[in-house]
Amino acid sequence: MKTTIKTTGITLIMLLAALFTTNTVNAQTTEKTYIKIEVDGLSCPFCAYGLEKKLKKIAGSKDVFIQLEEGEATMSVPKDQKPTEEELRKIVKDAGFTPKEITFSKTPFKTKKDDK
Amino acid sequence: MYRIIGITIITLLSLHAVMAQGPPIYTDSPILLGLDGGGIRTFGKYISKENAKVYVQPVAVPYNFGSKFQVGAIAMFINKNPNAMPSQSGIGDAAAFAKYQLFQKDGKAKTFRVIAKLNQVFPTGKTDVNPALGNDSWQSQLGLVGGYVSLKYGIYGEVAYNVTSNGLPDNLIYNAAFVYPLLPQKYPPNQINLNVGLNGNFLTEVNSNNLLISSGVQWIMGKRVLFETGVQIPIIEDVPNGQETNFIFTFGTRILIF
Numbered sequence: 119m120k121t122t123i124k125t126t127g128i129t130l131i132m133l134l135a136a137l138f139t140t141n142t143v144n145a146q147t148t149e150k151t152y153i154k155i156e157v158d159g160l161s162c163p164f165c166a167y168g169l170e171k172k173l174k175k176i177a178g179s180k181d182v183f184i185q186l187e188e189g190e191a192t193m194s195v196p197k198d199q200k201p202t203e204e205e206l207r208k209i210v211k212d213a214g215f216t217p218k219e220i221t222f223s224k225t226p227f228k229t230k231k232d233d234k
Numbered sequence: 235m236y237r238i239i240g241i242t243i244i245t246l247l248s249l250h251a252v253m254a255q256g257p258p259i260y261t262d263s264p265i266l267l268g269l270d271g272g273g274i275r276t277f278g279k280y281i282s283k284e285n286a287k288v289y290v291q292p293v294a295v296p297y298n299f300g301s302k303f304q305v306g307a308i309a310m311f312i313n314k315n316p317n318a319m320p321s322q323s324g325i326g327d328a329a330a331f332a333k334y335q336l337f338q339k340d341g342k343a344k345t346f347r348v349i350a351k352l353n354q355v356f357p358t359g360k361t362d363v364n365p366a367l368g369n370d371s372w373q374s375q376l377g378l379v380g381g382y383v384s385l386k387y388g389i390y391g392e393v394a395y396n397v398t399s400n401g402l403p404d405n406l407i408y409n410a411a412f413v414y415p416l417l418p419q420k421y422p423p424n425q426i427n428l429n430v431g432l433n434g435n436f437l438t439e440v441n442s443n444n445l446l447i448s449s450g451v452q453w454i455m456g457k458r459v460l461f462e463t464g465v466q467i468p469i470i471e472d473v474p475n476g477q478e479t480n481f482i483f484t485f486g487t488r489i490l491i492f
Contacts, residue, residue, distance in 0.1 A: 159340030161383040163423030165267040167457050167490075170421075184421045186385055189342040214267040214301030216340040 150180075150194045153201075154227045156218035157210055160189050169213040176201055176209070183229055189218075192227045258411035259429045259450040259464050259484075261390045264347040264381045266304045266333060279486035283479055286365075289313040290326070302335040309358075314365045326359040327368045336378075344384035351377050351394070371400040377407065388413040390431075403439040408432075411448075425454040429464060442472035446482070458490040 160166055166184045173182045173191060178199040184191045191210075195201065201209075203220050210217035221227075274295055281288040289312070296306035312326035330353075337348040353375040359368020377394025392409040411431035419425060429450040436443045450464020466482040473479075 158342055159338070159345040161343055161345045161385060162265065162388070163419055163421045163425060163454065164457075165265055166421045168267045186343060186419055186421050212301055214265075214338075216338075 149197045151197050151200045152194050152223045152226050153192065153206070154221045154223070155191045155206060155210060156220070157189055157191055158216040158218055160184070160186050160215060165214070169210065169215060172209050172213045185230055188230075192229055194226070258388065258390050258413045258431060259452060259462050259486075260431050260433050260448045260466065261409040261411035262351070262377075262379045262392045263383075263390060264335070264349045264379045265345070265383065266298060266301065266335060266349065274491040275488065276491065277486060277488045279484055282483040283481070285318070286314065286316040288315070302338075304333045306331055312359065312367050314367065316365055319364060322360075322363045322365055322367055324360050324363075324367045327355050328358045329353055329355045333379075344382070346380075346382045348378065348380040351375075351379060353377075353394075357400075369398075369402065371398050371402045373398045373402075375407070385415070385419045387415070403437040403442075406434075406436040406438055408434040408436070422457050423454045424456075425452070427452040427454070429462075433466060434470075443470050444468065444472060445470040450484075459487065461485075461487050 157169065160169070163186065166186065169191060170182055170184055173179060173193055176193070176195060178196040180194050182191065182193040200222065206220055207217045274293065276291065276293050278291045279289070281290070290310055291312075292308050292310035294306055294308045296304055298304045308329045308331070310326040310328070311323070313321060313323040315321035331351060333349050333351045335347060335349045337346070339346045353373075355369070355371075355373035355375070357368050357370050357372060359370075360366065361368050361370040373396055375394050375396040377392060379390070379392045381388060381390040383390075388411075390409075390411040390413070392407070394407040396405045396407060398404055409431065411429060414428045416426045416428060417424065429448070429452060431448045432445060433448055434443070434445045445468065446466040447469050448464055448466040450462055452460055452462040454460040463483075463485045465484075468479050471478055
C-alpha cells in the first residue's frame with residue numbers, strides 16, 4: 119500500500135514538473151510585441167474594414183483593434199515575427215490611408231476596449 | 235417616357251449606390267475603401283411611385299487595384315410593376331465601371347477625396363416586353379465625385395455626363411448630399427445616419443430639368459450589412475402633363491458578401 123502511494127506521489131510530482139516546464143517554454147515562445155499605428159483618414163466605420171483585413175493578414179497578428187476617434191490601430195504579434203516600420207507603412211498606404219507615427223512596445227497599449 | 239424614367243432609376247439610383255461603401259444613399263461616394271482586393275456586393279432596392287413599383291437587385295463585383303483604382307461589373311435582376319399593366323421581371327441592363335482616385339488629403343478622423351468615374355451601360359435588359367426591362371441604349375457616363383468625410387458629418391458632390399444612344403437624350407447628372415451620424419461612430423459599426431440631398435438630372439437634348447430633394451435614414455449594423463430608407467420629392471419637374479411624380483420611396487439593403 120505504502121509503495122503504491124509513494125509511486126503515485128512521485129508520478130504526480132513528475133507530471134507537475136513537466137507541466138511547469140512546458141508552460142515556461144510556451145511563455146518564452148509567445149512573447150509579444152505590441153504595435154500602435156496612428157492612421158490619418160479613418161473617417162468612417164465602413165472604411166476601416168479594409169484596413170482591419172490587411173492588418174489581420176500580418177503573420178501572427180492578434181487583437182487587431184481600430185479606434186476611429188483616436189485614429190489608431192493597435193495589434194500584437196509574436197516578438198520573432200515583428201514587421202518592420204516600413205512594412206507597416208506600406209500596409210496602411212495600400213489600404214488607402216496615411217500612416218503617421220508607429221510605436222512598438224513590450225506592453226499592451228491602453229484602448230477604449232480596456233475601459234469597458 | 236418610360237425609358238427616360240428608366241435612365242433616372244437605373245443610372246441615378248442603382249449604379250452608384252451599389253458601389254458606395256456606406257453613406258450617402260442617393261449620391262456616389264469618393265471613398266473606394268473597404269475592400270481588400272475584390273468582393274461581391276448586392277444592393278436590393280424597392281422603389282415606389284404613384285404609377286409603378288420597381289424592385290432592383292443588382293450584384294456588383296468590384297476589384298481594387300491598390301487603393302486608388304477600382305474596376306467592376308454589375309448585373310441586375312429587375313421587377314417592374316406598373317399600376318395599369320402586368321408586371322415584368324428579368325435581367326436588366328448590365329454595366330461595367332472604373333473609378334480612379336485623383337486627390338486625397340487625410341487628417342485625423344477626416345478625409346477629402348476626389349475620384350473620376352466611368353460607367354458603361356450595356357443594353358442587356360429585355361425590350362420586347364411592356365414595360366421594358368432595359369433601356370435599349372448604350373450609355374457611357376463620365377463623372378467626378380468629391381467628398382469631405384469626417385466622424386461628425388459628410389458632404390458629398392457628384393457631376394456626371396451620360397452619353398446615350400438609340401434616340402435617348404444625353405443627360406447631365408448632378409447630386410449633392412449631407413450625411414449626419416446620430417450615434418457616435420465606432421468600429422465595428424453600429425450606426426444610424428441621417429441623409430439629406432439634391433439629385434438632379436438635366437436632359438440636355440430636350441432641355442428638360444428634373445431635380446429631386448431627398449431625405450433618408452441609414453442603419454449600419456456590423457461590418458457587412460446596412461439598411462436604408464428614403465424618400466425623394468421633385469422640386470423641379472419638366473415632364474408632360476399627367477406624368478408628374480409626387481414622390482419616390484425607396485427601401486434597400488447593402489450586403490458585402492465577402
